[in-house]
Amino acid sequence: MPEPIIRVEKLSKTFVSKERKKGAKKKKVVDALNGVSLDIYDGEFFGLLGPNGAGKTTLIKCITTLLIPSSGDAWVNGHSVLREEDKVRASIGCMLMGDRGLYWKLTGRENLNYFGALYHIPKGVRTKRIDDLASLLELGDFFDRTVETYSSGQKMILAFAKSLINDAPILILDEPTVTMDVPTARKLRALLKDLNRRGKTILYTTHLMHEAEELCQRVGIIDHGEIIALGTAAELKASMDRRDVVEIEGIFPEHVVGIVKALAGVRDVAVKAEGNGRTKLSVASDNSRVMLPKLIEAIVGNGSTIEYVKPQEVTLEDVFMAKTGRSLAVDTAQVGKQEVRVGGGGG
Amino acid sequence: MAVAVSRGFGLARPGWRANLDIVYTIIVSRLKIISRYKGMLLMEAFLPIMFAGFPLLLGFAIGGANAAQNFQRNTGTTADYRLYMLIGSCVFMVVTLMMWLIGYWIRREQETGTLESMYLAPAKRFYVLAGVTTYAFLRSMMIFVIALFLGSLAFGVNPLSGNVLLAFGFITVGFLPLWGIGFIFGAFILKIKEANSVIQLVQWVVAFLMGIYYPITFFPGWMQYVAASFPPTILNDGIRSSLLNIGNLFGGEWWVPFALLLAFSLILPLLGYEIFLQTERRLKRTEGVGQY
Numbered sequence: 208m209p210e211p212i213i214r215v216e217k218l219s220k221t222f223v224s225k226e227r228k229k230g231a232k233k234k235k236v237v238d239a240l241n242g243v244s245l246d247i248y249d250g251e252f253f254g255l256l257g258p259n260g261a262g263k264t265t266l267i268k269c270i271t272t273l274l275i276p277s278s279g280d281a282w283v284n285g286h287s288v289l290r291e292e293d294k295v296r297a298s299i300g301c302m303l304m305g306d307r308g309l310y311w312k313l314t315g316r317e318n319l320n321y322f323g324a325l326y327h328i329p330k331g332v333r334t335k336r337i338d339d340l341a342s343l344l345e346l347g348d349f350f351d352r353t354v355e356t357y358s359s360g361q362k363m364i365l366a367f368a369k370s371l372i373n374d375a376p377i378l379i380l381d382e383p384t385v386t387m388d389v390p391t392a393r394k395l396r397a398l399l400k401d402l403n404r405r406g407k408t409i410l411y412t413t414h415l416m417h418e419a420e421e422l423c424q425r426v427g428i429i430d431h432g433e434i435i436a437l438g439t440a441a442e443l444k445a446s447m448d449r450r451d452v453v454e455i456e457g458i459f460p461e462h463v464v465g466i467v468k469a470l471a472g473v474r475d476v477a478v479k480a481e482g483n484g485r486t487k488l489s490v491a492s493d494n495s496r497v498m499l500p501k502l503i504e505a506i507v508g509n510g511s512t513i514e515y516v517k518p519q520e521v522t523l524e525d526v527f528m529a530k531t532g533r534s535l536a537v538d539t540a541q542v543g544k545q546e547v548r549v550g551g552g553g554g
Numbered sequence: 555m556a557v558a559v560s561r562g563f564g565l566a567r568p569g570w571r572a573n574l575d576i577v578y579t580i581i582v583s584r585l586k587i588i589s590r591y592k593g594m595l596l597m598e599a600f601l602p603i604m605f606a607g608f609p610l611l612l613g614f615a616i617g618g619a620n621a622a623q624n625f626q627r628n629t630g631t632t633a634d635y636r637l638y639m640l641i642g643s644c645v646f647m648v649v650t651l652m653m654w655l656i657g658y659w660i661r662r663e664q665e666t667g668t669l670e671s672m673y674l675a676p677a678k679r680f681y682v683l684a685g686v687t688t689y690a691f692l693r694s695m696m697i698f699v700i701a702l703f704l705g706s707l708a709f710g711v712n713p714l715s716g717n718v719l720l721a722f723g724f725i726t727v728g729f730l731p732l733w734g735i736g737f738i739f740g741a742f743i744l745k746i747k748e749a750n751s752v753i754q755l756v757q758w759v760v761a762f763l764m765g766i767y768y769p770i771t772f773f774p775g776w777m778q779y780v781a782a783s784f785p786p787t788i789l790n791d792g793i794r795s796s797l798l799n800i801g802n803l804f805g806g807e808w809w810v811p812f813a814l815l816l817a818f819s820l821i822l823p824l825l826g827y828e829i830f831l832q833t834e835r836r837l838k839r840t841e842g843v844g845q846y
Contacts, residue, residue, distance in 0.1 A: 210559040222841065249559045268842060271674055275838045285560035297563040297676040307667030312587040324579035325675035325682070327572035328565045336565060353590065369671070376561030406561075 211246035212377060212408050213270065218243045218279035220265050220432075239265040241432040242279065247410060252403045254423030255412045256523075258533050262432040263412050264303075267379060270410075271301055284376060297326070302370040303381045306362030311355040315346060315365045318354060319372055326373035333372075340368045343398070359386040367395065371402075378402065379410045384418065396422060416524045426523065430531045444521045447529060450474050451495035453502060455488045456481065456515040463509050464488065470505055472498050485514070495520050566676065573681045580685025581692065588693060595693070598651075599700035602643040603708060609639055609767045610709065629769050632800050637711040641794045642766030644701050648694040649732065649764065649786040650757045655690035656736040661749040664843075673843055679834065680827055687736045691729050713797055720808060721796035727815040728789035734822025735785065741826070741833040744843060764790045770803065785818045 220240040225232050240262050247253045257263045268274040270281050272292040281288045284298035309318050316337055323333035341350050346368065349361050357365065363386055370378060380399075384392035399422060403409050413419055419426055420440050428436040428443075436443055467490060468476050477489040488506075492498040495518045506513060527533075566572075588594060613635060617624045625635040632638055663669035672682060706713050739756070743749050763770075763781045770781040770791075781787050782803055792811045795802040804810035837843050 212559050212561065224841075249561070273670060273673055273838065274842050275835070277839075284562075293676040293678070294563070296674060297566045297568070298561070299674070300564075301674045303674070304667045304670060308671035309666075310583070310587065310668060311666070312590045313583060317583060317586065321579055321583045322671065322675060324572075324575050325672060325677040326564075326566050327568045327576075327676060329567050329572070330575060332565055332567075373566055374564035375566075376564065408561075 209248040209250055212249040212251075213245075213247040213281070213283050213410065215243055215245040215266070215270065215281045216279055218266070218269055218281055219277050220262075220269060220274060221277045239432050240269070240276070243429070243432070243434055245427060245434055245437070247408060250403070250406050250408055252399075252409045252411065252422055252424045254419040254426040255410060255429060256414075256419060256426060256527060257412075257429035258531055261430045261531075263429055264381070265432075266429065267303065267381060267410070267412070270295075271299060271303070271379060272296055297373070298375055299377045299379055300370040300373055300375040301379045302366050302383050303379065304366075305382065305385060306359055306366050309354050309362060309365060309369070312353055314353055315350040315357075315368070316341070318365065319368060322369050323372045328373060336372060336374065340371055344368050360388055360391055363387050364391065364395075376406070377408045377410070381412045382414065383411075384413070384415070416522060416527070420523055428527060428530050436526065436530050440523055443523065443526045447521050447526060450491040450493060451498075451521055452519040453490045453492070453495045453499060454515075454517040454519065455490065455502065455506065455513060456485060456517075457506075457511055457513040458484055459486050459488065459506065459511040460509065463506055463511050466505050466509055467502065470498070470501055472501070563676075568676070573678065576677050576681040577685040577688065580682065581689045584686070584689040585692070595696055596700065598647075599697045599704060602640070602647040602697070602701040603705040605643040605646065605766070606636075606640040606705060606709070610636055630771070631769055632798050634711060634798060636709040637706070637713060637798060638794065639767050640702065640705045640709060640711065641713070641797055642764070642790060644698045644705070645786070645790040645793055646761050646764055646766045647701060648691075648698050649760055649789070651694035651697065652687065652690050652732045652736050653739045653756060653760070654753055655693065656687060656740045657743045657749040657753050659686055659690075660740050660743045661747070664744075664747065669843060679831065683737055683740065683827065683830065684733070687733045690736065691732065695725070716797040716799045718797065721793045724789060724792035724796060724812065724815065727812060727819055728785065728792070730819035731785035731789075731815060731822045734818070734824070734826035737823065737826025737830045741830040744830070744837065745833050760784075760786060763787055766790065785815060785822065788814050788818075 218240055219238070219242050222237045222239055224235050224237070226235045243262070243266060255263055255266070265274065269276045270283060270288060272288050272295050275289070283295045286294040286298065288295050310321065313321065319337045319340065320333060323336065328336065341347065344364055344367070346364065349357055354362060354365065363383065367383055370380065384395055387395065396418065399409060399411075411419075411423060423440070425437070425439055426443060427434050436446070438446070464476055464478055467473060467488065472492050472494070473490055474493065475491040479487045479489070481487050490498070490502060499516070499518060503513065503516070613621050613625065622633040622635055625631075625638075626633040660669065663672065702713050743752065746752065763784050764787045765772075765781065770778055770787060773781055788803075788811045791803045792808075792815065794800070796808070802808070802811055804814075834843060
């Protein structure tokens with residue numbers, strides 16, 4: 208059993224701000240994190256999902272020492288975020304602000320050299336590391352131009368390269384594929400999987416469910432400053448009441464419905480006439496991937512014609528919606544309309 | 555309960571070499587950035603000449619042919635009022651640029667996100683600030699030299715007739731207190747998240763206190779003490795008295811202002827750094843340093 212390399216223990220963060228309402232100043236207290244506890248294991252690829260304003264960024268900022276928690280503590284690579292800030296920072300490679308955080312009047316190479324120095328990497332080692340990263344991430348064409356001339360995707364790749372400059376054991380990435388084109392994002396995911404295979408622990412936030420499913424060994428869903436779901440994608444899906452559904456359209460003799468219902472693993476079958484003698488069967492099961500070959504075999508073997516099959520598995524998006532009451536797609540479109548719970552105070 | 559597992563720090567090799575490397579890399583990177591804004595240094599070098607030009611022409615308009623004698627008689631300093639004011643303007647430019655560059659550095663880095671990137675790295679803030687303030691000093695010294703050279707040509711004065719070595723000594727010891735003031739100013743900008751209005755206000759207060767066009771003996775008694783305990787005033791007075799071979803504010807002995815600047819060199823950088831750290835810590839408890 209791997210040991211935790213990041214441990215968050217009863218971490219809380221409260222923001223106090225002043226807001227003006229009808230000319231009067233009022234104190235507003237926002238509990239961004241409410242006693243969050245979480246272990247991320249050595250060598251794990253961990254996904255942190257949550258709607259905007261849920262506390263993802265605050266949690267990451269506390270873990271990376273950008274914010275001091277109001278209470279609780281966190282340990283990163285064996286070091287407390289409260290007492291050993293420099294060691295925590297030296298343990299992490301970060302990409303938190305997308306393509307921000309780069310010097311536009313410096314070239315990509317000069318940016319990496321600058322940040323490499325801030326990470327205490329000796330000059331000789333740094334030069335080689337920069338060359339290696341340029342080759343790994345194929346930074347060739349634009350790398351020696353000033354960043355102001357880069358496209359958004361190129362800036363994102365450079366920001367990603369910056370997070371790898373110190374070759375730290377832990378990588379913390381906040382939506383790294385946003386604004387990347389599809390091939391580049393795919394290449395980056397492949398690279399991340401490879402880095403994880405080679406032992407790097409990765410804490411990853413994303414709004415893209417397929418990314419979380421593809422990459423993350425475990426996923427945590429955070430909302431209103433609390434971890435509300437935690438586990439592997441399969442565990443989270445299994446925790447849902449909803450079953451997988453496979454829709455099968457075609458021409459079926461009447462007795463086929465009975466045969467399908469009798470198959471082991473089938474929970475329910477709904478039948479709908481579609482006209483022209485065609486029927487749609489909606490077959491609910493525990494696991495559509497396992498059931499599909501059996502269903503096809505049972506239906507075709509009984510004089511039926513299948514014209515269309517559409518599996519509808521429970522997805523992480525369904526889990527997310529069930530847990531938070533919001534869709535990530537909708538939430539992404541509403542960036543800026545932050546929803547935070549006001550925890551008290553005032554006056 | 556603490557986490558036991560530790561996987562080291564990747565390629566990082568902390569130590570004094572790494573700290574010096576931070577200072578050096580920051581200076582070189584920032585000089586590269588400024589060199590990519592074409593003609594900026596030269597344009598900045600004209601500012602102190604303009605600053606000196608206004609009072610010189612005004613003085614000549616009022617004093618006419620007797621301007622030099624009037625200035626010497628009224629101030630008890632020198633008849634070479636053109637060089638007196640040119641040096642004052644150039645030193646003021648060094649001081650104000652140190653504050654401008656630190657203030658704008660913090661503000662701009664907050665806006666572009668590079669400040670947060672810097673805070674994610676394990677580099678000690680002292681070395682980062684040392685790099686930035688040294689860069690600011692080097693840049694302002696380049697402007698000082700160019701402006702003094704061009705200004706001397708424009709006003710027909712010779713800045714090298716006095717004790718140049720001593721003036722250089724004053725610049726060397728005066729650099730560290732400016733470092734400290736830069737740290738304090740940086741902490742203030744970090745806190746209030748606004749650079750323009752503060753810089754506008756502070757630079758004219760500084761210009762007033764430094765006595766760039768006049769000796770601070772013109773001030774009422776209590777204000778003379780305030781001005782004389784301000785390191786940029788001592789620096790200005792030290793450089794001016796060296797290059798013009800005139801007495802200084804402290805009775806003429808060169809070592810008195812020199813020793814005072816040396817004392818400030820020991821106190822102000824540490825005080826400034828402590829204030830910066832305290833401000834930073836307070837911000838990390840509230841909204842974070844990158845918030846702008």
